Amino acid sequence: MNLLKGKKGIVFGALNDMSIAWKTAEACHAQGAELVLTNAPVAMRMGAIQELAKKCGDAPIIPADATSVEDLEALFEGAMEHFGGKIDFVLHSIGMSPNVRKGKHYTDLKYPWLQQTLDVSAISLHKTLQVAMKLDAINQWGSVVGLSYIAAQRTFPDYGDMADAKSLLESIARSFGYHYGTAKQVRVNTISQSPTVTTAGSGVKGFDEFVAYAESMSPLGNASGEACADYCVSLFSDLTRYVTMQNLFHDGGFSNTGVSMEVISKFAKDSADGTEA
Ligand SMILES: NC(=O)c1ccc[n+]([C@@H]2O[C@H](COP(=O)([O-])OP(=O)(O)OC[C@H]3O[C@@H](n4cnc5c(N)ncnc54)[C@H](O)[C@@H]3O)[C@@H](O)[C@H]2O)c1
Numbered sequence: 001m002n003l004l005k006g007k008k009g010i011v012f013g014a015l016n017d018m019s020i021a022w023k024t025a026e027a028c029h030a031q032g033a034e035l036v037l038t039n040a041p042v043a044m045r046m047g048a049i050q051e052l053a054k055k056c057g058d059a060p061i062i063p064a065d066a067t068s069v070e071d072l073e074a075l076f077e078g079a080m081e082h083f084g085g086k087i088d089f090v091l092h093s094i095g096m097s098p099n100v101r102k103g104k105h106y107t108d109l110k111y112p113w114l115q116q117t118l119d120v121s122a123i124s125l126h127k128t129l130q131v132a133m134k135l136d137a138i139n140q141w142g143s144v145v146g147l148s149y150i151a152a153q154r155t156f157p158d159y160g161d162m163a164d165a166k167s168l169l170e171s172i173a174r175s176f177g178y179h180y181g182t183a184k185q186v187r188v189n190t191i192s193q194s195p196t197v198t199t200a201g202s203g204v205k206g207f208d209e210f211v212a213y214a215e216s217m218s219p220l221g222n223a224s225g226e227a228c229a230d231y232c233v234s235l236f237s238d239l240t241r242y243v244t245m246q247n248l249f250h251d252g253g254f255s256n257t258g259v260s261m262e263v264i265s266k267f268a269k270d271s272a273d274g275t276e277a
Helices: 020-030 048-055 069-083 111-134 162-184 207-216 225-236 261-276
Strands: 008-012 034-038 087-092 138-148 187-193 247-250
Touching: 008 020, 008 069, 020 034, 020 048, 020 087, 020 225, 034 048, 034 069, 069 087, 069 111, 087 111, 087 225, 111 138, 111 162, 138 162, 138 225, 162 187, 162 247, 187 225, 207 261, 225 247
Parallel strands: 008 034, 008 087, 087 138, 138 187, 187 247
Antiparallel strands: none
């Protein structure tokens, strides 16, 4: 369809072929976009991103720790030099909580780790937008997308301090979306994605049960990483030029479902079992 023909984008966060960013980079390339890929220097050591770069027409890779303003400046300057002009879209697909990783309960957080969670998973979006705006790196009607999760609105106990990071991420998208919109017609949105099997996702305790529960509560079933990539493409395209400052649920209907018949029938069966016992 060539929905992104002529467009140039930066994709953060492709760690391996399960990453939502990996699938999004492939989908953007298939729709005609030119890409620059980036990830934290430490993630580069795994090497998989080279394989993605090849698949995406030998896209350059510019390492950047998204918490470092200097790294982000070098990234945007490098990308503009490579493209010979400004950028049309950015995917921020970054999340990490040392508390969640190390199994720290929400009521027993290590505060330096909480700072890291917020910096990596949310404030990095602000830094990315602020650097881009100061360098005037994004074209008019450009599009920036971050990835969120419904724990920003509702409690999912094992999601820990990532829930707070996602609330902040969505708030930054809204607040910066206002300023970037009025200044340059750049739109900023977050996609609130179904639980998806990836390295970051699997770090959450009880993740498999989480996935199964969401599947049984979503009329369309869980949205896959590939489907999320397609949704990102639509938001980077010119077909969604007036969508901004939104948190967009991409979750098969989970967020608007109070209960499903599948879950109800499980309780009916359990109580029948109980009666018999
Ligand atoms: N997997 C899910 O269930 C799910 C659901 C909803 C939202 N999300 C969100 O999607 C996004 C992508 O995660 P994913 O599931 O594809 O997992 P992933 O582990 O493949 O991606 C996370 C990425 O963040 C990068 N990262 C971590 N610290 C960084 C830093 N300091 N600078 C730059 N990059 C850094 C990692 O290197 C990695 O590439 C995250 O924001 C995540 O919270 C995931």
